[in-house]
Amino acid sequence: xxxxxxxxxxxxxxxxxxxxxxxxxxxxxxxxxxxxxxxxxxxxxxxxxxxxxxxxxxxxxxxxxxxxxxxxxxxxxxxxxxxxxxxxxxxxxxxxxxxxxxxxxxxxxxxxx
Amino acid sequence: xxxxxxxxxxxxxxxxxxxxxxxxxxxxxxxxxxxxxxxxxxxxxxxxxxxxxxxxxxxxxxxxxxxxxxxxxxxxxxxxxxxxxxxxxxxxxxxxxxxxxxxxxxxxxxxxxxxx
Numbered sequence: 001x002x003x004x005x006x007x008x009x010x011x012x013x014x015x016x017x018x019x020x021x022x023x024x025x026x027x028x029x030x031x032x033x034x035x036x037x038x039x040x041x042x043x044x045x046x047x048x049x050x051x052x053x054x055x056x057x058x059x060x061x062x063x064x065x066x067x068x069x070x071x072x073x074x075x076x077x078x079x080x081x082x083x084x085x086x087x088x089x090x091x092x093x094x095x096x097x098x099x100x101x102x103x104x105x106x107x108x109x110x111x112x113x
Numbered sequence: 114x115x116x117x118x119x120x121x122x123x124x125x126x127x128x129x130x131x132x133x134x135x136x137x138x139x140x141x142x143x144x145x146x147x148x149x150x151x152x153x154x155x156x157x158x159x160x161x162x163x164x165x166x167x168x169x170x171x172x173x174x175x176x177x178x179x180x181x182x183x184x185x186x187x188x189x190x191x192x193x194x195x196x197x198x199x200x201x202x203x204x205x206x207x208x209x210x211x212x213x214x215x216x217x218x219x220x221x222x223x224x225x226x227x228x229x
Contacts, residue, residue, distance in 0.1 A: 031215060042119070042202055042219035043157070058216070059114070090156065100145045100206050100215040104156040 003027045006091050006105035013078070013085070013112050021076045021108045023091035030095060032074035033102065036060060037088040046089075049074055078110065086112045115140040117205050119220025127228050132193050134223045136203035137185040143205040146179060146186045147217070151200045160201075161188070193227045200224050 004025040013019045023032065031050050035043040045058030049068040063082025068074055074093075078085045088109050092102040116139040126132050138146075147162035163170045163177045163186065170177050174193075179186040190197055204217040 033217075040122075040222070042117075042221045043217075044219075045216060048216060094215060100217065101147065101159055101162065102217060104158070106156050 004091065004093055004103055004105040006089075006108050008108060009106065011108055011110045013110065015112055016080045018077055018079050019110065021078070021089055021091075021110070023074045023076065023105055024072055025074075025093045025103075025105075026072060027093060027095075027103065028071070029093035029103075030071070031093060032068070033092040033094075034058070034064070034066065034074070034076045035090045035092065037090060037107075043090060046076065085110055115143060115205055115207075115216075115218040117203060117218050117220040119203050119223060121223060122221065123224045123226070125226045125228065126193055128193060128195060130193055132188075132190045132197070132225055132227075134188045134201055134203070134225070135185060136187070136205075136220050137183075138205040138218075139184065140205070140207065141181075141184065142207045145206045145215075146177070147204050148175075148177060148188050149202045149204065151202065151222075153199075157202060190225075193225075195227050195229050198225055198227045 007022045033048040034046040037043050044060050046064050047066040049055035055068050065077045090107045091105040094102045119136045144165035149157035150160045151157040161175050161177050163179050174191045176189040200222045202222050203220040206217045
């Protein structure tokens with residue numbers, strides 16, 4: 001299970017607050033991804049990054065922001081603009097575009113109170 | 114963009130039976146098709162994958178088949194065991210060229226229950 005970690009495991013937020021989810025990997029992977037998982041649904045891509053200081057919007061980027069200042073870290077901020085943020089958030093990494101296998105972190109369950 | 118449809122959404126089998134989960138994809142340029150297993154409250158884990166240059170791949174009790182012409186691929190689990198019970202996701206992507214960066218598009222998932 002080592003290699004890619006997320007914190008915290010559980011997070012509670014009041015409406016109107018921004019919150020940042022942490023994702024760290026020590027696999028020396030170039031690419032990192034953020035997914036959102038809702039009950040009974042598949043994983044939907046929020047943001048992804050291939051290299052440091054570069055990232056791209058995924059399918060559901062509205063209300064989220066990211067940064068990639070270090071290769072090992074790809075934090076996700078859930079802003080107050082996200083209308084329905086309660087979900088399970090998964091971070092993943094891969095060696096790069098020529099090898100698509102993605103390794104997932106343990107996830108953060110965010111609940112908005 | 115890519116769209117992946119997965120069926121069935123739930124599948125219940127008896128221990129020892131086979132289970133088959135099917136996915137279709139829309140982008141003919143997709144060339145990588147992984148399958149992930151996710152146990153309750155845990156992270157998805159890759160169980161098998163296939164690339165478009167082969168039609169079938171096996172790993173012990175698990176196999177995946179790919180039909181590029183029809184744009185569908187399937188997961189086959191033989192001799193199912195209770196520990197196979199989980200949610201299974203298929204996905205599709207294409208090698209990065211431009212900005213695709215190996216993006217995975219996931220199916221909606223199949224809840225597999227294996228009854229002892």
